[in-house]
Amino acid sequence: MSLITSTEIFKRAYEGKYAIGAFNVNNMEIIQGIVEAAKEEKSPLILQVSAGARKYARPAYLKKLVEAAIDDTGLDVVLHLDHGEDFEICKQCIDDGFTSVMIDGSKHPFEENIKLTKRVVEYAHEKGVVVEAELGKLAGIEDDVNVSEKDASFTDPDQAVEFVERTGVDSLAIAIGTSHGAYKFKGEPNLDFERLEKISNLLPGFPLVLHGASTVIPEFVEACNKYGGNIPGAKGVPEDMLRRSSKLGICKINIDTDLRLAMTAAIRKFLVENPEVFDPRKYLGEGRDAIKEMVKHKIKHVLGSSNTL
Template sequence: MPLVSTTEMFKKAYEGGYAIGAFNVNNMEIVQGIVDAAKEEQSPLILQVSAGARKYAKHIYLVKLVEAALEDTGLPIALHLDHGEDFEICKSCIDGGFTSVMIDGSKHDFETNVALTKQVVEYAHAHGVVVEGELGRLAGVEDDVNVSEKDALFTDPDQAAEFVERTGVDSLAIAIGTSHGAYKFKGTPYLDFERLEKVGKLLPNFPIVLHGASTVLPEFVEKCNQYGGNIPGAQGVPEDMLRKAAGMSVCKINIDTDLRLAMTASIRECLTQNPSEFDPRKYLGPARDAIKGMVQHKIKNVLGSSGKL
């Protein structure tokens, strides 16, 4: 089965009141853990690659890993560029086999963002690729994306409708309170569902995306800290909030930090309990299993996409 577009995925998700998980990948074990979980749960899937992942693993290696996952599982998988910062990286991924790209022009003023996004949309659509845009900015840190809280701006619903109309973008990432990294909230977690509802009314049947939507599951934070880590006070987006968003207009939920925590917690445990171990397979294997279990949990209990193939 070849890579697929997100168009049909999002249509079914919107109508069915669930979301598709978009999981960031960096190496073979992460890819395997994610796709094994999706296969077992019979869930559609988006594997996404950040600019940092392309620098780390190289574009060609990541594409070939995803192609291997397709051949191994037969799942419908979309390959997506996460946070493309300019036209050139989007073009490189479009030309290099991706079926979906994100152009993140959120750091620019509205008119510049519109122009940049429209440029990517025109090139992508001419090559059969869909485009995700972003309006509003998320606080936090993820790879090369670093936005301070004071610079984080919630998305204006009226601007969102204008942005979609003028750019022709296929989905839109909005800011309603999520943030990148493991420290998403200093106080009580909050998502602006009233803002999300208004966006949904102005853009009926249009897929909305949530970035920075890891839950920062306490079990993995605690395990990291138990085995020598130092991640105090980490807090993510509560799962009930994400499930509520998935029942509204949110069709794609990005998950990266939870993957990192699950993997790191498992590796820390293995190396601490077996200090003489130096075979990477002995700690990367359990880490892959930890990712699989975490992704299955997300698919069943948060995304609602289990059994949707």
């Protein structure tokens, strides 16, 4: 088994009307929990690395951990750069062996976003690497991504068609109402499915991506708060909305916040209930198990990608 691109798994996801989970990774326990879940559920898998993860764990460690996970589980894995901010970081990840990169030019004007994305696409395709881009701006804060609510903007369907045609990009992250981080909605959750359906109809067969799509599972938020945390008012994307989006062309759903909450809740609970324990393997093991169970739930009940390998 090996590192693969997302081309074939996206094709099958689009035709099967399910989505592939793209899970952000930062350390060994997170990677182990995710890949063990994917193996048990026989699900395709994308492991993605953000700028913050690269700074924290350093690129060489993350790449070797992902390679070790492939050796251990026998899974094919897409290794993806999440939110590459410029050509240089995309080039570095491509040269380092990533099979997929995201160039996030959404902060730039339309023409500049096209120019930047096309440059990355040309370099990546020469190396057999696929490229995700973004059109529209998601609000919220996650690692190095920080977009205020007033600066957020939904994706224009006609612009999406022009963008894909002119850049040659392989997948497109769109803005339809999700946001980064744990505080996605002030009122009731709402996604613009009419906009999503229009984009999907204008780009038949083309894989779309949903960022900021953690559910912010209430039981994890409650556990964090019960055992000493302070996360008031966190609210994510309801699972039924995510399932509906996968029927309308969303082939990749990004999940990061739910990983953080699951691991943190389990570790907080263990440390409070076992104050005498100071062995990191004990509490990190609890965090790993929590991630595994949460990812299995996502694969079976949200993404719909179980038994598709």
